Amino acid sequence: MKPIIKWAGGKRWLLPILEKIFEPHQGIKLVEPFIGGMAVALGLNPESALLNDVNVHLINFYKQVKKGLKIPYQFKNNADFYYEMRDKFNTLISNNKYRNAEAASIFYFLIRTGYNGLCRFNSQGEFNVPFGQHRSIKYKTDFFEYKEILKNWNLMQGDFQNLELQGNEFLYADPPYDVEFTEYYAKGFTWDDQLRLAKWLSEHKGPVVASNQATKRILELYQDLKFKIFIVSAPRKIACNGDRQPALEMLALKGFKTNFMKDIRDKIKL
Ligand SMILES: C[S@@+](CC[C@H](N)C(=O)[O-])C[C@H]1O[C@@H](n2cnc3c(N)ncnc32)[C@H](O)[C@@H]1O
Numbered sequence: 001m002k003p004i005i006k007w008a009g010g011k012r013w014l015l016p017i018l019e020k021i022f023e024p025h026q027g028i029k030l031v032e033p034f035i036g037g038m039a040v041a042l043g044l045n046p047e048s049a050l051l052n053d054v055n056v057h058l059i060n061f062y063k064q065v066k067k068g069l070k071i072p073y074q075f076k077n078n079a080d081f082y083y084e085m086r087d088k089f090n091t092l093i094s095n096n097k098y099r100n101a102e103a104a105s106i107f108y109f110l111i112r113t114g115y116n117g118l119c120r121f122n123s124q125g126e127f128n129v130p131f132g133q134h135r136s137i138k139y140k141t142d143f144f145e146y147k148e149i150l151k152n153w154n155l156m157q158g159d160f161q162n163l164e165l166q167g168n169e170f171l172y173a174d175p176p177y178d179v180e181f182t183e184y185y186a187k188g189f190t191w192d193d194q195l196r197l198a199k200w201l202s203e204h205k206g207p208v209v210a211s212n213q214a215t216k217r218i219l220e221l222y223q224d225l226k227f228k229i230f231i232v233s234a235p236r237k238i239a240c241n242g243d244r245q246p247a248l249e250m251l252a253l254k255g256f257k258t259n260f261m262k263d264i265r266d267k268i269k270l
Contacts, residue, residue: 007037033160059157064104227252
């Protein structure tokens with residue numbers, strides 16, 4: 001199924017590869033510590049899953065969808081209405097009343113209608129994304145088709161390291177991208193967090209797949225931790241010597257059976 005909402009860094013494009021890797025592990029619980037737009041879980045459709053994200057509003061939205069969220073508003077794609085809804089959402093946040101269906105409905109509207117589908121907060125914790133000026137938007141009024149799928153999946157909110165794992169789960173980790181040569185960590189995920197994550201993943205006994213921007217230091221980090229590394233071209237483009245070239249994405253694998261790894265390159269057709 002398609003993601004419920006558009007989310008920065010969505011990995012729907014990686015699904016053909018991830019499906020091949022996950023296929024022989026269908027019966028195993030899927031764990032995604034960075035669920036974002038849920039593109040991967042919805043694409044792989046595992047029997048059981050543990051899906052986590054640090055973003056409280058995103059997880060509240062999914063929890064409400066699981067409970068059968070119905071939108072109580074007539075949404076309008078216009079700037080005045082958008083800013084009215086944004087104020088309402090920020091009032092819910094400041095009154096600590098944001099873990100409910102109303103906040104989830106407004107969150108859905110803001111992500112659909114705001115600039116570039118971004119989810120961004122200022123230092124006071126207020127949602128501050130401007131109006132998106134999309135030409136037209138089809139708003140959903142319920143999410144019943146997702147309710148059934150989410151029934152067997154657990155949702156958690158918090159830092160990835162708080163997840164309590166058995167050790168045999170299939171782990172797919174898609175953290176915010178590493179951005180080299182910058183002190184600006186817009187998504188609040190620092191290089192120390194990347195180190196902490198790689199170490200945490202390397203200690204998991206079951207199968208692990210990690211994706212990230214293929215920066216030199218990320219490749220070295222995962223190589224040093226004995227992951228098998230693959231590089232794939234992402235659909236997004238980056239500026240390179242005045243040209244725009246496909247960004248390179250790393251896929252790092254570990255914890256798979258030797259037989260499976262032997263001809264993995266053929267299996268995933270890289
Ligand atoms: C690249 S996105 C994941 C995209 C997802 N794979 C998809 O297809 O939509 C990364 C996610 O990590 C979350 N995140 C950032 N820091 C985190 C942390 N310390 N623990 C858990 N999640 C975190 C962000 O909120 C964001 O949703």
